[in-house]
Amino acid sequence: MTSQGSDATGVSDDGVLVIGEALIDIVVPADGRRQTEHVGGSPANVALALGRLGDRVSLFTAIADDPRGRRIADHLGSAGVAIDPASWSLDRTSTALARIAADGSARYEFDVTWTLPEVPIVRNPVVHVGSIAAFVRPGAEAVLAAIRNAPNGTVVSFDPNIRPALIGERLSAVMQVDALAALADIVKLSDEDAEWLYPGWEIDAVVDRLLAIGAGVVAVTMGGDGAIVGSTSGRVTVPAARVQVRDTVGAGDTFSAGLIDAVLRDPHLLLTPDAEALAALGRHATAAAAITVQRAGADPPTRRDLLRAVRADAVRRGMTGGVGLFAF
Template sequence: MDADVLVIGEALIDIVETPEGDEEFVGGSPANVAVGLARQGHAVRLLTRIGRDDRGARIAAQIEDSGAGVDDRSWTDAATSTARARLRADGSAEYEFAIDWDIPVSPAAGVRAVHTGSIALFLEPGATAVRETLRAAAGAAFVSIDPNIRPALVGERERALARFADAAASADLVKLSDEDAAWLYPDASAEEVLERIAGYGPRLVVMTRGAEGAIGRGPGGIIAVAPLTVTVADTIGAGDAYMASLISSVLDDPTVVDDVQAFAAALRRAAVMAGITVSRAGANPPSRAEIDSRLG
Protein backbone atom coordinates (compact mmCIF):
# COMPACT_ATOMS: atom_id res chain seq x y z
CA MET A 1 0.00 0.00 0.00
CA ASP A 2 1.02 3.61 -0.50
CA ALA A 3 1.69 5.28 2.84
CA ASP A 4 2.44 8.66 4.38
CA VAL A 5 4.10 7.01 7.37
CA LEU A 6 6.44 4.03 7.66
CA VAL A 7 6.45 2.55 11.17
CA ILE A 8 9.15 0.00 11.95
CA GLY A 9 9.16 -2.19 15.02
CA GLU A 10 7.74 -5.04 16.99
CA ALA A 11 4.15 -6.25 16.88
CA LEU A 12 3.29 -8.88 19.47
CA ILE A 13 0.62 -10.28 21.73
CA ASP A 14 0.33 -8.75 25.21
CA ILE A 15 -0.74 -11.49 27.63
CA VAL A 16 -2.25 -9.59 30.55
CA GLU A 17 -2.60 -11.43 33.86
CA THR A 18 -5.89 -10.63 35.60
CA PRO A 19 -7.71 -12.14 38.61
CA GLU A 20 -10.09 -13.80 36.12
CA GLY A 21 -7.22 -15.32 34.10
CA ASP A 22 -5.03 -14.34 31.17
CA GLU A 23 -6.35 -11.97 28.51
CA GLU A 24 -4.60 -11.43 25.18
CA PHE A 25 -4.35 -8.10 23.35
CA VAL A 26 -2.52 -7.05 20.22
CA GLY A 27 0.43 -4.88 21.27
CA GLY A 28 4.01 -3.88 20.70
CA SER A 29 4.90 -0.21 20.95
CA PRO A 30 5.51 0.51 17.23
CA ALA A 31 2.43 -1.52 16.24
CA ASN A 32 0.37 0.54 18.70
CA VAL A 33 1.74 3.73 17.13
CA ALA A 34 0.79 2.47 13.66
CA VAL A 35 -2.77 1.77 14.82
CA GLY A 36 -2.97 5.14 16.57
CA LEU A 37 -1.85 6.98 13.44
CA ALA A 38 -4.29 5.08 11.24
CA ARG A 39 -7.13 5.98 13.59
CA GLN A 40 -6.15 9.62 13.08
CA GLY A 41 -6.73 9.13 9.36
CA HIS A 42 -3.14 8.73 8.14
CA ALA A 43 -1.97 6.15 5.60
CA VAL A 44 0.44 3.89 7.50
CA ARG A 45 2.59 0.89 6.64
CA LEU A 46 4.04 -1.25 9.43
CA LEU A 47 7.25 -3.20 8.90
CA THR A 48 7.37 -5.74 11.71
CA ARG A 49 7.99 -9.47 12.32
CA ILE A 50 5.02 -11.76 12.92
CA GLY A 51 4.57 -15.48 12.59
CA ARG A 52 2.29 -17.34 10.23
CA ASP A 53 0.22 -18.52 13.18
CA ASP A 54 -3.07 -17.64 14.85
CA ARG A 55 -1.52 -14.82 16.90
CA GLY A 56 0.17 -13.35 13.84
CA ALA A 57 -3.13 -13.45 11.98
CA ARG A 58 -4.84 -11.64 14.86
CA ILE A 59 -2.17 -8.93 14.84
CA ALA A 60 -2.42 -8.42 11.09
CA ALA A 61 -6.22 -8.32 11.25
CA GLN A 62 -6.28 -5.64 13.97
CA ILE A 63 -3.66 -3.52 12.23
CA GLU A 64 -5.49 -3.76 8.92
CA ASP A 65 -8.88 -3.17 10.54
CA SER A 66 -7.47 0.08 11.93
CA GLY A 67 -6.69 1.18 8.37
CA ALA A 68 -2.94 0.54 8.46
CA GLY A 69 -1.12 -1.98 6.27
CA VAL A 70 1.38 -4.71 7.12
CA ASP A 71 4.50 -4.78 4.97
CA ASP A 72 4.76 -8.11 3.14
CA ARG A 73 8.31 -8.57 4.45
CA SER A 74 6.95 -8.78 8.00
CA TRP A 75 5.94 -12.44 7.85
CA THR A 76 8.15 -15.22 9.23
CA ASP A 77 7.89 -18.93 10.00
CA ALA A 78 8.99 -18.22 13.60
CA ALA A 79 6.36 -17.97 16.34
CA THR A 80 4.72 -14.60 16.91
CA SER A 81 6.36 -12.70 19.76
CA THR A 82 4.63 -12.23 23.11
CA ALA A 83 4.91 -9.97 26.15
CA ARG A 84 3.41 -11.16 29.43
CA ALA A 85 2.15 -8.10 31.31
CA ARG A 86 1.67 -8.06 35.08
CA LEU A 87 -0.36 -5.09 36.26
CA ARG A 88 0.81 -3.19 39.33
CA ALA A 89 -1.62 -1.64 41.82
CA ASP A 90 -1.58 1.72 39.99
CA GLY A 91 -2.51 0.13 36.65
CA SER A 92 1.00 0.28 35.19
CA ALA A 93 2.52 -2.88 33.75
CA GLU A 94 5.77 -4.82 33.92
CA TYR A 95 6.64 -7.22 31.10
CA GLU A 96 8.28 -10.58 30.42
CA PHE A 97 9.16 -10.95 26.72
CA ALA A 98 9.50 -13.82 24.26
CA ILE A 99 10.56 -11.97 21.13
CA ASP A 100 12.37 -12.55 17.84
CA TRP A 101 13.53 -9.43 15.95
CA ASP A 102 15.16 -9.55 12.51
CA ILE A 103 14.16 -7.24 9.63
CA PRO A 104 15.73 -5.84 6.45
CA VAL A 105 16.91 -2.29 5.92
CA SER A 106 13.88 -0.44 4.52
CA PRO A 107 14.28 2.61 2.25
CA ALA A 108 11.82 5.33 3.23
CA ALA A 109 11.28 6.71 -0.29
CA GLY A 110 7.83 8.16 -0.85
CA VAL A 111 6.81 8.56 2.80
CA ARG A 112 6.48 11.78 4.77
CA ALA A 113 7.42 10.30 8.14
CA VAL A 114 9.33 7.36 9.60
CA HIS A 115 8.83 6.17 13.17
CA THR A 116 10.51 3.49 15.22
CA GLY A 117 11.46 2.72 18.78
CA SER A 118 11.28 0.35 21.69
CA ILE A 119 12.82 -3.10 21.30
CA ALA A 120 13.40 -2.47 17.59
CA LEU A 121 16.15 0.05 18.39
CA PHE A 122 18.14 -2.27 20.64
CA LEU A 123 17.58 -5.97 19.93
CA GLU A 124 19.85 -7.50 17.31
CA PRO A 125 20.02 -8.44 14.54
CA GLY A 126 17.16 -6.13 13.55
CA ALA A 127 18.38 -3.10 15.50
CA THR A 128 21.27 -2.46 13.12
CA ALA A 129 18.92 -2.46 10.13
CA VAL A 130 16.59 -0.05 11.94
CA ARG A 131 19.34 2.46 12.68
CA GLU A 132 20.60 2.25 9.08
CA THR A 133 17.06 2.98 7.89
CA LEU A 134 16.89 6.05 10.15
CA ARG A 135 20.17 7.41 8.82
CA ALA A 136 18.92 7.03 5.25
CA ALA A 137 15.60 8.72 6.09
CA ALA A 138 17.10 11.71 7.94
CA GLY A 139 16.47 14.90 6.02
CA ALA A 140 14.14 13.20 3.54
CA ALA A 141 11.27 12.43 5.94
CA PHE A 142 10.17 13.48 9.42
CA VAL A 143 11.86 10.96 11.72
CA SER A 144 10.63 10.13 15.22
CA ILE A 145 11.77 7.66 17.87
CA ASP A 146 10.64 6.46 21.30
CA PRO A 147 13.21 4.41 23.25
CA ASN A 148 10.51 2.81 25.44
CA ILE A 149 13.26 1.15 27.48
CA ARG A 150 12.85 -2.51 28.43
CA PRO A 151 15.81 -3.12 30.77
CA ALA A 152 15.64 -6.90 30.39
CA LEU A 153 16.19 -6.61 26.62
CA VAL A 154 18.33 -3.55 25.88
CA GLY A 155 21.53 -4.74 27.55
CA GLU A 156 24.10 -2.74 29.51
CA ARG A 157 23.11 0.89 30.08
CA GLU A 158 26.10 2.64 28.51
CA ARG A 159 25.81 0.59 25.34
CA ALA A 160 22.06 1.17 25.17
CA LEU A 161 22.59 4.90 25.72
CA ALA A 162 25.08 5.00 22.84
CA ARG A 163 22.60 3.25 20.55
CA PHE A 164 19.84 5.61 21.61
CA ALA A 165 22.04 8.67 21.00
CA ASP A 166 22.97 7.35 17.56
CA ALA A 167 19.28 6.94 16.66
CA ALA A 168 18.35 10.32 18.14
CA ALA A 169 20.95 12.00 15.92
CA SER A 170 18.80 11.02 12.90
CA ALA A 171 15.53 12.12 14.51
CA ASP A 172 13.41 15.25 14.35
CA LEU A 173 11.29 14.17 17.34
CA VAL A 174 12.14 12.08 20.39
CA LYS A 175 9.44 11.10 22.87
CA LEU A 176 10.31 9.20 26.05
CA SER A 177 8.78 8.53 29.46
CA ASP A 178 10.10 9.67 32.81
CA GLU A 179 10.95 6.00 33.51
CA ASP A 180 13.01 5.87 30.29
CA ALA A 181 14.77 9.07 31.31
CA ALA A 182 15.56 7.77 34.81
CA TRP A 183 17.14 4.65 33.31
CA LEU A 184 19.11 6.42 30.58
CA TYR A 185 20.14 9.49 32.64
CA PRO A 186 19.82 8.50 36.31
CA ASP A 187 21.34 11.69 37.74
CA ALA A 188 19.63 14.26 35.50
CA SER A 189 16.53 16.39 36.06
CA ALA A 190 13.71 16.35 33.50
CA GLU A 191 14.90 19.64 32.01
CA GLU A 192 18.48 18.38 31.80
CA VAL A 193 17.32 15.22 30.02
CA LEU A 194 15.46 17.26 27.41
CA GLU A 195 18.51 19.43 26.82
CA ARG A 196 20.87 16.47 26.55
CA ILE A 197 18.67 14.73 24.00
CA ALA A 198 18.18 17.96 22.04
CA GLY A 199 21.97 18.15 21.87
CA TYR A 200 21.98 15.01 19.71
CA GLY A 201 20.01 16.88 17.05
CA PRO A 202 16.20 16.49 17.31
CA ARG A 203 14.19 19.70 17.18
CA LEU A 204 11.42 18.38 19.43
CA VAL A 205 11.90 16.38 22.64
CA VAL A 206 8.96 15.34 24.83
CA MET A 207 8.92 13.51 28.16
CA THR A 208 5.68 12.00 29.47
CA ARG A 209 5.30 11.89 33.25
CA GLY A 210 2.17 9.86 33.93
CA ALA A 211 -0.26 11.64 36.23
CA GLU A 212 1.96 14.74 36.15
CA GLY A 213 1.39 15.26 32.43
CA ALA A 214 4.27 15.94 30.09
CA ILE A 215 7.12 18.37 29.47
CA GLY A 216 8.43 19.25 26.05
CA ARG A 217 11.35 21.14 24.55
CA GLY A 218 10.66 22.75 21.22
CA PRO A 219 10.15 26.18 19.69
CA GLY A 220 10.28 28.74 22.47
CA GLY A 221 12.02 26.46 24.95
CA ILE A 222 10.49 24.14 27.55
CA ILE A 223 6.75 23.98 28.25
CA ALA A 224 4.58 21.69 30.38
CA VAL A 225 1.11 20.29 29.74
CA ALA A 226 -1.34 18.70 32.17
CA PRO A 227 -2.81 15.23 31.61
CA LEU A 228 -6.44 14.51 30.77
CA THR A 229 -8.19 13.55 34.01
CA VAL A 230 -9.76 10.09 33.66
CA THR A 231 -10.38 6.91 35.62
CA VAL A 232 -7.46 4.66 34.69
CA ALA A 233 -8.22 1.13 33.50
CA ASP A 234 -4.55 0.43 32.74
CA THR A 235 -1.64 2.30 31.21
CA ILE A 236 -0.91 -0.15 28.38
CA GLY A 237 -0.36 1.81 25.17
CA ALA A 238 -0.52 5.25 26.78
CA GLY A 239 2.91 6.37 25.61
CA ASP A 240 2.28 4.94 22.15
CA ALA A 241 -0.95 6.90 21.86
CA TYR A 242 0.92 10.04 22.91
CA MET A 243 3.58 9.34 20.29
CA ALA A 244 1.04 8.70 17.53
CA SER A 245 -0.73 11.95 18.35
CA LEU A 246 2.50 13.98 18.17
CA ILE A 247 3.37 12.52 14.76
CA SER A 248 -0.19 13.11 13.57
CA SER A 249 -0.03 16.75 14.66
CA VAL A 250 3.19 17.30 12.69
CA LEU A 251 1.68 15.67 9.60
CA ASP A 252 -1.41 17.88 9.98
CA ASP A 253 0.57 21.05 10.67
CA PRO A 254 4.33 21.12 9.98
CA THR A 255 4.62 24.42 11.89
CA VAL A 256 4.57 22.33 15.11
CA VAL A 257 8.38 22.23 14.85
CA ASP A 258 8.67 26.03 14.52
CA ASP A 259 5.72 27.67 16.27
CA VAL A 260 5.26 27.81 20.05
CA GLN A 261 1.47 27.77 19.96
CA ALA A 262 1.33 24.91 17.46
CA PHE A 263 3.74 22.86 19.59
CA ALA A 264 1.71 23.53 22.74
CA ALA A 265 -1.48 22.51 20.92
CA ALA A 266 0.18 19.29 19.80
CA LEU A 267 1.13 18.48 23.40
CA ARG A 268 -2.43 19.13 24.58
CA ARG A 269 -3.90 16.94 21.86
CA ALA A 270 -1.46 14.15 22.72
CA ALA A 271 -2.50 14.34 26.38
CA VAL A 272 -6.13 13.84 25.37
CA MET A 273 -5.32 10.88 23.11
CA ALA A 274 -3.25 9.22 25.84
CA GLY A 275 -5.90 9.95 28.47
CA ILE A 276 -8.66 8.30 26.46
CA THR A 277 -6.40 5.29 25.87
CA VAL A 278 -5.70 4.69 29.58
CA SER A 279 -9.41 4.94 30.37
CA ARG A 280 -10.01 1.61 28.61
CA ALA A 281 -8.34 -1.79 28.75
CA GLY A 282 -5.36 -2.64 26.58
CA ALA A 283 -3.73 -0.60 23.84
CA ASN A 284 -6.88 0.79 22.23
CA PRO A 285 -6.22 4.35 20.98
CA PRO A 286 -9.12 6.63 20.07
CA SER A 287 -10.24 7.90 16.69
CA ARG A 288 -9.74 11.48 15.53
CA ALA A 289 -13.43 12.19 16.16
CA GLU A 290 -13.18 11.01 19.78
CA ILE A 291 -10.25 13.34 20.41
CA ASP A 292 -11.94 16.27 18.69
CA SER A 293 -15.03 15.80 20.86
CA ARG A 294 -12.94 15.98 24.05
CA LEU A 295 -11.07 19.05 22.86
CA GLY A 296 -14.34 20.80 22.13
Protein backbone atom coordinates in the same frame (compact mmCIF):
# COMPACT_ATOMS: atom_id res chain seq x y z
CA MET B 1 16.90 15.27 8.92
CA THR B 2 18.33 12.31 7.04
CA SER B 3 20.16 11.54 3.81
CA GLN B 4 19.28 9.30 0.87
CA GLY B 5 20.65 5.76 0.75
CA SER B 6 20.43 2.92 -1.77
CA ASP B 7 20.58 -0.68 -0.45
CA ALA B 8 17.15 -1.79 0.72
CA THR B 9 13.75 -3.19 -0.14
CA GLY B 10 10.82 -0.90 -0.86
CA VAL B 11 7.74 -0.16 1.23
CA SER B 12 4.72 2.11 0.91
CA ASP B 13 5.63 5.57 -0.34
CA ASP B 14 2.95 7.69 1.33
CA GLY B 15 1.72 8.39 4.84
CA VAL B 16 3.65 7.19 7.88
CA LEU B 17 5.99 4.21 7.93
CA VAL B 18 6.38 2.57 11.33
CA ILE B 19 9.31 0.18 11.75
CA GLY B 20 9.30 -2.04 14.81
CA GLU B 21 7.95 -4.98 16.73
CA ALA B 22 4.42 -6.32 16.77
CA LEU B 23 3.56 -8.97 19.33
CA ILE B 24 0.81 -10.38 21.52
CA ASP B 25 0.37 -8.93 25.02
CA ILE B 26 -0.81 -11.60 27.44
CA VAL B 27 -2.46 -9.46 30.14
CA VAL B 28 -2.79 -10.67 33.73
CA PRO B 29 -5.17 -8.30 35.58
CA ALA B 30 -4.56 -7.09 39.14
CA ASP B 31 -7.79 -8.64 40.39
CA GLY B 32 -6.65 -12.12 39.42
CA ARG B 33 -9.30 -12.70 36.79
CA ARG B 34 -8.57 -14.78 33.69
CA GLN B 35 -5.71 -13.50 31.56
CA THR B 36 -6.49 -12.16 28.11
CA GLU B 37 -4.51 -11.66 24.92
CA HIS B 38 -4.25 -8.38 23.02
CA VAL B 39 -2.24 -7.20 20.03
CA GLY B 40 0.70 -5.13 21.26
CA GLY B 41 4.25 -4.00 20.73
CA SER B 42 4.99 -0.29 21.03
CA PRO B 43 5.54 0.44 17.30
CA ALA B 44 2.48 -1.63 16.36
CA ASN B 45 0.46 0.36 18.90
CA VAL B 46 1.67 3.62 17.34
CA ALA B 47 0.63 2.35 13.91
CA LEU B 48 -2.76 1.30 15.27
CA ALA B 49 -3.32 4.69 16.91
CA LEU B 50 -2.42 6.55 13.72
CA GLY B 51 -4.74 4.30 11.71
CA ARG B 52 -7.58 4.86 14.17
CA LEU B 53 -7.09 8.61 13.73
CA GLY B 54 -7.50 8.18 9.97
CA ASP B 55 -3.86 8.65 9.01
CA ARG B 56 -2.30 6.56 6.22
CA VAL B 57 0.18 4.18 7.87
CA SER B 58 2.16 1.05 7.05
CA LEU B 59 4.13 -1.23 9.39
CA PHE B 60 7.39 -3.03 8.68
CA THR B 61 7.69 -5.65 11.43
CA ALA B 62 8.56 -9.30 12.11
CA ILE B 63 5.75 -11.80 12.72
CA ALA B 64 5.00 -15.43 11.92
CA ASP B 65 2.28 -16.90 9.76
CA ASP B 66 0.66 -18.45 12.82
CA PRO B 67 -2.65 -17.72 14.62
CA ARG B 68 -1.12 -14.90 16.68
CA GLY B 69 0.59 -13.35 13.67
CA ARG B 70 -2.60 -13.45 11.65
CA ARG B 71 -4.48 -11.92 14.59
CA ILE B 72 -1.99 -9.04 14.62
CA ALA B 73 -2.44 -8.45 10.89
CA ASP B 74 -6.24 -8.56 11.16
CA HIS B 75 -6.31 -6.24 14.16
CA LEU B 76 -4.06 -3.63 12.57
CA GLY B 77 -5.80 -4.04 9.24
CA SER B 78 -9.11 -3.14 10.87
CA ALA B 79 -7.62 0.32 11.47
CA GLY B 80 -6.30 0.56 7.92
CA VAL B 81 -2.68 -0.32 8.76
CA ALA B 82 -0.88 -2.03 5.87
CA ILE B 83 1.59 -4.77 6.86
CA ASP B 84 4.63 -4.92 4.58
CA PRO B 85 4.83 -8.42 3.02
CA ALA B 86 8.45 -8.84 4.16
CA SER B 87 7.19 -8.73 7.75
CA TRP B 88 6.13 -12.41 7.61
CA SER B 89 9.61 -13.61 8.52
CA LEU B 90 9.47 -15.43 11.89
CA ASP B 91 8.77 -19.04 12.85
CA ARG B 92 6.79 -17.97 15.93
CA THR B 93 5.12 -14.65 16.77
CA SER B 94 6.59 -12.86 19.80
CA THR B 95 4.72 -12.34 23.07
CA ALA B 96 4.88 -10.11 26.16
CA LEU B 97 3.34 -11.09 29.49
CA ALA B 98 1.92 -7.91 31.07
CA ARG B 99 1.10 -8.06 34.79
CA ILE B 100 -1.20 -5.17 35.74
CA ALA B 101 -0.71 -3.62 39.19
CA ALA B 102 -3.47 -2.12 41.33
CA ASP B 103 -2.59 1.40 40.12
CA GLY B 104 -2.96 0.38 36.47
CA SER B 105 0.76 0.23 35.69
CA ALA B 106 2.15 -2.78 33.81
CA ARG B 107 5.21 -5.00 34.36
CA TYR B 108 6.36 -7.00 31.34
CA GLU B 109 8.04 -10.35 30.72
CA PHE B 110 9.10 -10.85 27.10
CA ASP B 111 9.46 -13.75 24.68
CA VAL B 112 10.65 -11.76 21.69
CA THR B 113 12.60 -12.41 18.51
CA TRP B 114 13.54 -9.27 16.58
CA THR B 115 15.21 -9.70 13.23
CA LEU B 116 14.54 -8.15 9.84
CA PRO B 117 15.38 -9.95 6.60
CA GLU B 118 16.30 -6.67 4.89
CA VAL B 119 16.67 -2.94 5.45
CA PRO B 120 13.46 -1.14 4.44
CA ILE B 121 13.69 1.89 2.17
CA VAL B 122 11.94 4.89 3.66
CA ARG B 123 10.02 6.77 0.95
CA ASN B 124 7.37 8.07 3.33
CA PRO B 125 7.21 11.69 4.52
CA VAL B 126 7.20 10.46 8.15
CA VAL B 127 8.85 7.43 9.77
CA HIS B 128 8.54 6.26 13.37
CA VAL B 129 10.88 3.79 15.12
CA GLY B 130 11.56 2.72 18.66
CA SER B 131 11.20 0.34 21.57
CA ILE B 132 12.59 -3.20 21.38
CA ALA B 133 13.23 -2.81 17.65
CA ALA B 134 15.71 0.00 18.27
CA PHE B 135 17.91 -2.04 20.61
CA VAL B 136 17.60 -5.81 20.11
CA ARG B 137 20.04 -7.21 17.57
CA PRO B 138 20.21 -8.13 14.78
CA GLY B 139 17.10 -6.12 13.84
CA ALA B 140 18.33 -2.93 15.52
CA GLU B 141 21.07 -2.48 12.93
CA ALA B 142 18.48 -2.56 10.13
CA VAL B 143 16.35 0.02 11.95
CA LEU B 144 19.25 2.44 12.33
CA ALA B 145 20.30 1.88 8.71
CA ALA B 146 16.78 2.63 7.49
CA ILE B 147 16.78 5.97 9.31
CA ARG B 148 20.27 6.90 8.16
CA ASN B 149 19.32 6.11 4.54
CA ALA B 150 16.03 8.01 4.57
CA PRO B 151 15.74 10.99 2.20
CA ASN B 152 16.44 14.52 3.36
CA GLY B 153 13.25 16.10 4.64
CA THR B 154 11.84 12.90 6.13
CA VAL B 155 10.27 13.58 9.51
CA VAL B 156 11.73 11.05 11.95
CA SER B 157 9.96 10.11 15.20
CA PHE B 158 11.75 8.04 17.86
CA ASP B 159 10.48 6.57 21.14
CA PRO B 160 13.06 4.46 23.02
CA ASN B 161 10.33 2.94 25.26
CA ILE B 162 13.01 1.23 27.36
CA ARG B 163 12.55 -2.45 28.26
CA PRO B 164 15.52 -3.17 30.59
CA ALA B 165 14.92 -6.93 30.58
CA LEU B 166 15.64 -7.05 26.85
CA ILE B 167 18.08 -4.35 25.87
CA GLY B 168 21.05 -5.26 28.05
CA GLU B 169 23.80 -2.94 29.24
CA ARG B 170 22.81 0.68 29.87
CA LEU B 171 25.74 2.50 28.26
CA SER B 172 25.27 0.56 25.03
CA ALA B 173 21.60 1.54 25.05
CA VAL B 174 22.52 5.19 25.63
CA MET B 175 24.80 5.09 22.58
CA GLN B 176 21.94 3.73 20.46
CA VAL B 177 19.58 6.41 21.80
CA ASP B 178 22.18 9.05 20.93
CA ALA B 179 22.54 7.71 17.39
CA LEU B 180 18.79 7.74 16.73
CA ALA B 181 18.02 10.97 18.61
CA ALA B 182 20.63 12.79 16.51
CA LEU B 183 18.58 11.90 13.40
CA ALA B 184 15.14 12.54 14.90
CA ASP B 185 12.75 15.46 14.53
CA ILE B 186 10.66 14.13 17.43
CA VAL B 187 11.97 12.19 20.44
CA LYS B 188 9.39 11.00 22.94
CA LEU B 189 10.28 9.18 26.14
CA SER B 190 8.77 8.61 29.56
CA ASP B 191 10.21 9.78 32.86
CA GLU B 192 10.95 6.10 33.60
CA ASP B 193 12.90 5.84 30.33
CA ALA B 194 14.82 9.00 31.25
CA GLU B 195 15.67 7.70 34.73
CA TRP B 196 16.95 4.39 33.36
CA LEU B 197 19.04 6.02 30.64
CA TYR B 198 20.34 8.94 32.73
CA PRO B 199 20.08 7.97 36.43
CA GLY B 200 19.63 10.90 38.78
CA TRP B 201 19.22 13.51 36.04
CA GLU B 202 16.46 16.12 36.20
CA ILE B 203 13.99 15.93 33.31
CA ASP B 204 15.08 19.31 31.98
CA ALA B 205 18.70 18.09 31.86
CA VAL B 206 17.61 15.05 29.82
CA VAL B 207 15.72 17.33 27.41
CA ASP B 208 18.80 19.56 27.14
CA ARG B 209 21.03 16.60 26.33
CA LEU B 210 18.80 15.22 23.59
CA LEU B 211 18.37 18.65 22.01
CA ALA B 212 22.14 19.17 22.09
CA ILE B 213 22.64 15.85 20.30
CA GLY B 214 20.41 17.07 17.48
CA ALA B 215 16.79 16.16 18.26
CA GLY B 216 14.29 18.70 16.95
CA VAL B 217 11.55 18.37 19.59
CA VAL B 218 11.78 16.33 22.80
CA ALA B 219 8.71 15.26 24.80
CA VAL B 220 8.97 13.55 28.19
CA THR B 221 5.77 12.11 29.64
CA MET B 222 5.41 12.05 33.43
CA GLY B 223 2.18 10.17 34.07
CA GLY B 224 -0.21 12.17 36.22
CA ASP B 225 2.22 15.10 36.22
CA GLY B 226 1.72 15.71 32.51
CA ALA B 227 4.52 16.14 29.98
CA ILE B 228 7.43 18.44 29.24
CA VAL B 229 7.84 19.34 25.57
CA GLY B 230 10.93 21.27 24.50
CA SER B 231 12.99 22.52 21.57
CA THR B 232 15.86 24.95 21.20
CA SER B 233 13.19 27.67 20.81
CA GLY B 234 11.12 27.02 23.92
CA ARG B 235 9.87 24.62 26.58
CA VAL B 236 6.44 24.01 28.07
CA THR B 237 4.79 21.78 30.66
CA VAL B 238 1.48 20.29 29.53
CA PRO B 239 -0.80 19.13 32.38
CA ALA B 240 -2.26 15.64 32.36
CA ALA B 241 -5.98 15.24 31.77
CA ARG B 242 -7.95 14.34 34.90
CA VAL B 243 -9.44 10.95 34.09
CA GLN B 244 -10.07 7.60 35.77
CA VAL B 245 -7.14 5.36 34.82
CA ARG B 246 -8.01 1.77 33.98
CA ASP B 247 -4.52 0.80 32.84
CA THR B 248 -1.58 2.50 31.14
CA VAL B 249 -0.98 -0.10 28.40
CA GLY B 250 -0.46 1.73 25.11
CA ALA B 251 -0.77 5.23 26.59
CA GLY B 252 2.75 6.31 25.69
CA ASP B 253 2.36 4.88 22.20
CA THR B 254 -0.86 6.86 21.74
CA PHE B 255 1.02 9.96 22.91
CA SER B 256 3.66 9.34 20.22
CA ALA B 257 0.94 8.88 17.62
CA GLY B 258 -0.68 12.11 18.81
CA LEU B 259 2.55 14.02 18.23
CA ILE B 260 2.89 12.57 14.73
CA ASP B 261 -0.78 13.17 13.94
CA ALA B 262 -0.46 16.82 14.94
CA VAL B 263 2.55 17.28 12.67
CA LEU B 264 0.78 15.59 9.76
CA ARG B 265 -2.00 18.14 10.05
CA ASP B 266 0.24 21.15 10.66
CA PRO B 267 3.90 20.69 9.60
CA HIS B 268 4.66 24.22 10.78
CA LEU B 269 4.58 22.91 14.33
CA LEU B 270 8.04 21.44 13.66
CA LEU B 271 9.28 24.21 11.37
CA THR B 272 8.85 26.81 14.12
CA PRO B 273 8.73 24.87 17.41
CA ASP B 274 8.23 27.81 19.75
CA ALA B 275 6.31 27.62 23.02
CA GLU B 276 2.93 27.95 21.31
CA ALA B 277 3.68 25.13 18.85
CA LEU B 278 5.11 22.92 21.60
CA ALA B 279 1.99 23.43 23.71
CA ALA B 280 -0.20 22.52 20.73
CA LEU B 281 1.78 19.32 20.15
CA GLY B 282 1.67 18.37 23.81
CA ARG B 283 -2.03 19.07 24.30
CA HIS B 284 -3.01 17.07 21.22
CA ALA B 285 -0.89 14.08 22.28
CA THR B 286 -2.07 14.28 25.90
CA ALA B 287 -5.73 14.35 24.86
CA ALA B 288 -5.28 11.19 22.78
CA ALA B 289 -3.36 9.35 25.52
CA ALA B 290 -5.97 10.30 28.14
CA ILE B 291 -8.58 8.33 26.22
CA THR B 292 -6.37 5.24 26.02
CA VAL B 293 -5.70 5.09 29.78
CA GLN B 294 -9.45 4.92 30.43
CA ARG B 295 -9.67 1.66 28.46
CA ALA B 296 -8.31 -1.85 28.95
CA GLY B 297 -5.20 -2.60 26.91
CA ALA B 298 -3.87 -0.65 23.94
CA ASP B 299 -7.18 0.72 22.66
CA PRO B 300 -6.47 4.16 21.17
CA PRO B 301 -9.13 6.66 20.10
CA THR B 302 -10.66 7.28 16.71
CA ARG B 303 -10.72 10.81 15.32
CA ARG B 304 -14.31 11.13 16.48
CA ASP B 305 -13.37 10.00 20.01
CA LEU B 306 -10.56 12.53 20.14
CA LEU B 307 -12.62 15.45 18.85
CA ARG B 308 -15.39 14.63 21.31
CA ALA B 309 -12.91 14.65 24.22
CA VAL B 310 -11.30 17.87 23.04
CA ARG B 311 -14.65 19.62 22.76
CA ALA B 312 -15.69 18.43 26.23
CA ASP B 313 -12.42 19.68 27.67
CA ALA B 314 -12.80 23.03 25.93
CA VAL B 315 -16.25 23.43 27.52
CA ARG B 316 -14.90 22.61 30.97
CA ARG B 317 -11.96 24.97 30.63
CA GLY B 318 -14.12 27.69 29.11
CA MET B 319 -16.34 27.62 32.17
CA THR B 320 -13.31 28.32 34.37
CA GLY B 321 -11.56 30.74 32.05
CA GLY B 322 -8.89 28.23 31.00
CA VAL B 323 -7.45 27.49 27.60
CA GLY B 324 -8.87 24.56 25.65
CA LEU B 325 -6.92 21.75 24.03
CA PHE B 326 -5.49 22.12 20.54
CA ALA B 327 -7.56 20.08 18.09
CA PHE B 328 -7.23 19.19 14.40
